Amino acid sequence: MMSKNQQLFERSQKLIPGGVNSPVRAFRSVGGTPVFFKRGLGAYVWDEDDNQYVDYVGSWGPMILGHAHPEVIEAVREAAGNSLSFGAPTARELEMAELLIKLVPSMEQVRLVSSGTEATMSAIRLARGFTGRSKIVKFEGCYHGHADALLVKAGSGALTFGQPSSAGVPPEVAAHTITLSYNDIAGVEELFATIGSEIACVIVEPVAGNMNLIAPAPGFLQALRAQCSQRGAVLIFDEVMTGFRVALGGAQGLYGITPDLTTLGKVIGGGLPVGAFGGRRDIMQCLAPVGPVYQAGTLSGNPVAVAAGLTTLKLVQQAGFYDRLTARTAQFVDGLKQVAKEKGVTFSAQSVGGMFGVYFSEQAPSSYAEVMQSDKDAFNRFFHAMLENGVYLAPSAFEAGFVSAMHGDAEIEKTLDAARRAFGA
Numbered sequence: 110m111m112s113k114n115q116q117l118f119e120r121s122q123k124l125i126p127g128g129v130n131s132p133v134r135a136f137r138s139v140g141g142t143p144v145f146f147k148r149g150l151g152a153y154v155w156d157e158d159d160n161q162y163v164d165y166v167g168s169w170g171p172m173i174l175g176h177a178h179p180e181v182i183e184a185v186r187e188a189a190g191n192s193l194s195f196g197a198p199t200a201r202e203l204e205m206a207e208l209l210i211k212l213v214p215s216m217e218q219v220r221l222v223s224s225g226t227e228a229t230m231s232a233i234r235l236a237r238g239f240t241g242r243s244k245i246v247k248f249e250g251c252y253h254g255h256a257d258a259l260l261v262k263a264g265s266g267a268l269t270f271g272q273p274s275s276a277g278v279p280p281e282v283a284a285h286t287i288t289l290s291y292n293d294i295a296g297v298e299e300l301f302a303t304i305g306s307e308i309a310c311v312i313v314e315p316v317a318g319n320m321n322l323i324a325p326a327p328g329f330l331q332a333l334r335a336q337c338s339q340r341g342a343v344l345i346f347d348e349v350m351t352g353f354r355v356a357l358g359g360a361q362g363l364y365g366i367t368p369d370l371t372t373l374g375k376v377i378g379g380g381l382p383v384g385a386f387g388g389r390r391d392i393m394q395c396l397a398p399v400g401p402v403y404q405a406g407t408l409s410g411n412p413v414a415v416a417a418g419l420t421t422l423k424l425v426q427q428a429g430f431y432d433r434l435t436a437r438t439a440q441f442v443d444g445l446k447q448v449a450k451e452k453g454v455t456f457s458a459q460s461v462g463g464m465f466g467v468y469f470s471e472q473a474p475s476s477y478a479e480v481m482q483s484d485k486d487a488f489n490r491f492f493h494a495m496l497e498n499g500v501y502l503a504p505s506a507f508e509a510g511f512v513s514a515m516h517g518d519a520e521i522e523k524t525l526d527a528a529r530r531a532f533g534a
């Protein structure tokens with residue numbers, strides 16, 4: 110007899126392409142039936158067949174406080190009672206702007222949008238409008254949402270399904286996107302020496318989390334800062350994933366680099382759709398209605414989403430929050446490495462703040478090319494063994510994982526027990 114999950118997947122494939130509303134949910138690369146979830150609480154989620162899992166996806170990052178945090182839920186209830194949307198300014202969105210600017214000092218001005226994709230595509234347009242240049246530089250395997258110009262050698266679902274450069278992007282559009290290898294300082298310097306005056310911006314995930322997790326090599330982010338400053342290009346840190354995830358001040362705070370523009374999403378919406386982009390005042394002043402670069406959104410600064418985000422940001426500011434999250438994630442990763450060693454499995458793992466990567470290779474990779482060399486079949490077997498043992502990991506070898514403040518000793522122990530069985534098998 111088919112499980113409820115299987116029945117739902119059968120039905121949804123007839124009506125929704127691939128049965129999912131975002132490709133990476135589809136289990137295509139790992140195989141099997143995607144899990145349909147109906148409930149979450151703290152570090153746990155339950156599927157339609159009432160199976161319980163320790164959740165390391167956390168909606169791909171936003172659920173840093175765990176699922177259904179009572180204060181966040183109450184804030185959403187209260188805001189929803191006063192209308193779901195006005196399409197006009199509110200005091201709360203101003204409060205959000207003030208808080209973001211206080212916590213991420215490189216942002217002198219900020220604008221709210223409804224997703225990370227909107228934030229990055231708007232930041233790129235702004236950088237082009239500000240500089241009057243067309244070329245943009247990104248890094249192979251980095252994912253900055255699904256705007257046309259950014260779906261060139263992209264990570265995440267695009268990489269998972271073997272289509273890092275999407276069909277439907279006109280060659281004339283893709284021609285303006287230059288891709289370099291992550292952590293390749295010499296490649297960056299060479300490019301700027303050749304065509305530096307044509308480059309509008311460099312956009313980078315300061316910790317890459319869409320080709321599994323890749324940490325920036327010492328000097329890499331500094332080199333980007335130096336080259337952009339020398340040649341008048343805009344440096345954009347895409348902190349949709351790392352913002353309020355690796356540290357209170359994001360990756361820029363952690364590594365001490367000041368970008369010109371920053372994009373945010375995920376945690377700042379507390380689980381509801383919010384994005385933001387902001388940075389230097391002189392650049393932000395190019396935006397309409399002040400300047401000539403157009404950008405807009407009916408639901409931008411949505412009051413319910415902002416209420417969820419503000420409450421989340423209030424709670425992550427509690428003393429020691431990121432120290433605890435960082436230590437917990439490191440404890441988890443160390444535990445996994447230890448278990449793999451005991452079982453004689455070729456495996457490595459690393460974490461930055463509350464995000465982590467697991468790899469079936471001797472060492473944590475430092476570039477897209479190295480990620481591609483890891484054993485994807487081993488990952489797929491591991492994924493399913495963990496799922497059977499009550500642990501939900503990202504269904505792709507090319508995604509980072511996320512730990513929440515609700516992952517305690519009990520959840521880590523349960524996960525390591527599952528890993529012991531999975532590696533053993």
Ligand SMILES: N[C@H](C=O)CCC(=O)O
Binds near residue numbers: 131133134
């Ligand atoms: N890696 C992606 C976002 O960060 C995964 C989410 C998605 O594409 O649905």
